[in-house]
Amino acid sequence: MSIREIEAKARELRQLQQLIEEAQAEAEAIKDQIKAHMGEAEEMRAGEYKITWKPVTSSRLDSKALKAAAPELVERFTKSCSWYASVCSRGAVRDSSRSSMRQ
Structure with missing residues (x-):
């Protein structure tokens, strides 16, 4: 995948993440309205x-x-876990760093 394709996918990902955030905020507002009415x-029934x-x-x-x-117990029973975190943010990129990644 070329840098331009990755950039387009990153842009698409960010737009989808923004839509999800907006939808979650709207869902919370609807929940608040229902809770206020209740x-x-x-419990209440509304149609189906x-x-x-x-x-x-x-x-x-x-x-x-x-x-x-009991810090000794915490030390004895603590497990370390690793995972990958995915971050897609928009920021200024120097041209030299972009050209070094081109395929």
């Missing part, structure tokens, strides 16, 4: 839809407190 009710809004309780490990109380 008031204190935990059953909408629920209720508290959920979960238990999570407080790793900061554990590290303070």
